[in-house]
Amino acid sequence: MTTTASPPGQPGLQPVIRTSIAGASVADLARTHGTPLYVYDAEMIRRRCRDLAAWDTVRFAQKACSNLAVLALMRSEGVVVDAVSTGEIHRALAAGYAPHAAPGGGGGLPPVHPIVYTADIFDRESLEAVAKLGIHVNCGSADMIEQLAERVPGAGITLRVNPGFGHGHSQKTNTGGEGSKHGIWHEEIPDVLRRAEWAGLAVTGLHMHIGSGADLVHLAEVAGSLERVALEIGRSLTTISAGGGLPVPYKPGEVHADLSGYFTLWDAVRKRLEDRFGHRLRLEIEPGRYLTAESGFVITEVRAVKKQGARKYLLVDAGFNTLARPVLYGSYHPMSLCPADPRAPATGAEEVAVGGPLCESGDIFTQTDGGFVSTRALPAAHVGDLLVIEIAGAYGFVMASNYNSKPLPAEVLVDGGVARLVRRRQTPEDLVRGETV
């Protein structure tokens, strides 16, 4: 439960007290599983999957949150997956996804590929895996075409095209334009089509992804670019993908994007192409953040409260080893407090900087892009209180590290108020496994 008047999923305008997540007590979760701890709300993930029901295919960019239990939940919602590495292919298989499409997609649509390998290169391991398992490939470089053709003659492929522009919440998450290594440059299409034909591969899919955390105005521009490139490719196409990038509100005042308007725009592109080609086209979307960000929380414990001159710091037991987004991008995550003593009334908001345990100055959750320490209004906190970092379900655990020889945290999925451990915390033995003196 939270004590703000904010709509669900929307960061509060007032400092918040949070005592439960999806019906499970924050204090109990911390007591049972220790801190720092990742907690996911299963119902929120389901809700976000269902928001996108208008699309023929929702393909989860599992890099955002690839715990097997989350993937299994996606599968039960009819969501398929994208894999960017051999490891992600193995995760998808372990969660129950079939490696390749069953024939017939229903309603005249082409079959859906349960797993698509999307990358700008094949390392030797991934080429081996896609060839052996028959996994569909989305090629971000023309060199991948001949490499695949040698191993899988006659395969169908998707082309990931860089439309010449991009957008993201940070320059580091912009994946279009000359400043990005991603995708096949839009002006190279005629040459790439010749290479595919020469190699004996059919281009059945077209995909564009211009960045992560983009705004809908920029995302909407992709539809026009994709339509132009689709006409260059022609009738071999059976699937078009709008990529990912859907934003979610992190900061007070931000709101959810107009998803139905966005779908309508893409659906119109699809229909025009269907008319030109004379056959049905599958329309895919490939979100990561949208499906899991709001479901995820990091529970940490306040371990020190100190003043450095005029500035007050809360030091918690999670650091950028636990959640890297603030140090990498200056990302804002809402925070709330769960007092150790539930009877103690929360006293007035105060501006505090929040940092972690790492031996590095950048280990600050309240920082802006460029590494400048900022502060957050939180109820007065004491050692032993729990601090909850919110909207942490996308690019959270998956980007955690063992820096400073810290174990990776545990992950818990809460469904119907019941909490289930879905990944145990690493042990000291895990940290040195595989090493020798």
Ligand code: LLP
């Ligand atoms: N498709 C492709 C080909 C991608 O590269 C990505 C994200 C997605 C889909 C999903 O994008 P989303 O819907 O989540 O925006 N670590 C950064 C985000 C990096 C995104 C990488 N690619 C962050 O924490 O903001």
